[in-house]
Amino acid sequence: HYHLVLVVKYRIQVFDNELSDFAKEMFIKIGSKYNISLVEWNHDKDHIHILFKAHPNSELSKFINAYKSASSRLIKRDFPHIRKKLWKEMFWSRSFCLLTAGGAPIDTIKKYIENQGKK
DSSP: OEEEEEEBGGGOOOOOHHHHHHHHHHHHHHHHTTTEEEEEEEEOSSEEEEEEEEOTTOOHHHHHHHHHHHHHHHHHHHOHHHHTTOSSSOOBOSOOEEEEOSSSOHHHHHHHHHTTTOO
């Protein structure tokens, strides 16, 4: 299990439920090509949290780069109002946070992700 956090470039607050669902569907579709399956997903206004399972032979950095590239392109295409909010062409920040979730109970991590964006 892995916990991935992706942040919008310059932390621009563009995520809503519709955009999150769109990004989530793309994650599932692209992830299936890399033996990756979604466990939990949630968003805040400027970032997303993803809990996923990966097969030991999954190339995580290639997957993450493929996901960020494809999702950035399609988000800007299908949500043109977001393109106007970006300072440059990139949707995602160049960096990402990927944590292994082997030491913590999965239910604890799922609960943490479920509570993102809530006060």
